[in-house]
Amino acid sequence: MEFTRLLDCLAADHDRLRAVVEGHADAPVPTCPGWTVADLTRHVGEVYLHKTAAMRDGEEPEPWPPKEFADQAPTALLDRGYTALRAEFAARAPEDPAGTWYGPDQSVGFWIRRMAQETVVHRIDAELATGRPVTAVPDDLAVDGVDELLKVFTAYAVTEWGDCFTEILDGSPGRTVLVRAGDDAAWRVRTGPGEFTVTDGAGDGTADVTLSGSPEDVLRSLWNRAGADGDRGVTVEGDPPALAELRRCLVVATQ
Numbered sequence: 001m002e003f004t005r006l007l008d009c010l011a012a013d014h015d016r017l018r019a020v021v022e023g024h025a026d027a028p029v030p031t032c033p034g035w036t037v038a039d040l041t042r043h044v045g046e047v048y049l050h051k052t053a054a055m056r057d058g059e060e061p062e063p064w065p066p067k068e069f070a071d072q073a074p075t076a077l078l079d080r081g082y083t084a085l086r087a088e089f090a091a092r093a094p095e096d097p098a099g100t101w102y103g104p105d106q107s108v109g110f111w112i113r114r115m116a117q118e119t120v121v122h123r124i125d126a127e128l129a130t131g132r133p134v135t136a137v138p139d140d141l142a143v144d145g146v147d148e149l150l151k152v153f154t155a156y157a158v159t160e161w162g163d164c165f166t167e168i169l170d171g172s173p174g175r176t177v178l179v180r181a182g183d184d185a186a187w188r189v190r191t192g193p194g195e196f197t198v199t200d201g202a203g204d205g206t207a208d209v210t211l212s213g214s215p216e217d218v219l220r221s222l223w224n225r226a227g228a229d230g231d232r233g234v235t236v237e238g239d240p241p242a243l244a245e246l247r248r249c250l251v252v253a254t255q
Contacts, residue, residue, distance in 0.1 A: 048081030
């Protein structure tokens with residue numbers, strides 16, 4: 001996706017999230033067990049400020065969060081964080097260097113993408129928590145979100161922090177999962193002991209299991225944000241243990 005498009009999506013999802021959380025601080029967030037809307041709001045504000053500092057200082061700040069944040073109301077912290085984040089993006093080009101946890105991409109553009117995707121997922125959380133209709137996720141943003149989840153989060157995590165996945169993958173017989181998001185986007189995931197590789201496209205040959213649906217439904221399913229209605233828009237064909245293995249890897253990678 002173009003960075004200007006990602007920034008537009010970030011703005012729209014932030015504005016929706018900010019409007020939805022108002023007046024619902026104590027509501028539980030079903031997709032984030034143990035959190036209230038206040039906790040969710042505070043988390044997003046702290047994330048925005050954390051990434052702002054990473055861009056400003058060239059490395060991710062530690063320790064985090066500062067003690068002073070506890071004295072701010074969640075919505076005030078969200079407002080502060082979003083203002084600071086947008087100002088930092090406005091002052092830099094996407095190709096400018098920035099400290100990130102993802103080795104292959106140490107740029108401001110990484111954080112533009114990551115914050116757009118962070119915000120859409122948590123906007124959905126807020127809508128589910130407050131009983132509001134879930135605003136549609138644009139196809140291009142949803143496809144990009146699935147791509148990021150599979151490649152940037154999970155494939156990279158298995159490569160860099162393989163010990164975290166030993167329990168899941170060491171007993172794997174070697175499986176192939178095909179993920180289809182709409183008519184045009186697909187990824188072939190191969191798992192096995194110490195392995196989680198992702199290639200674009202449906203590829204050749206059979207898969208142990210295929211998960212398919214609209215881009216939004218696939219994104220929400222893989223992020224466990226389907227809501228009370230479940231994965232009604234997603235079709236699964238094939239071996240359930242293969243999909244369960246994939247899902248377990250996703251959970252560990254995104255913790």
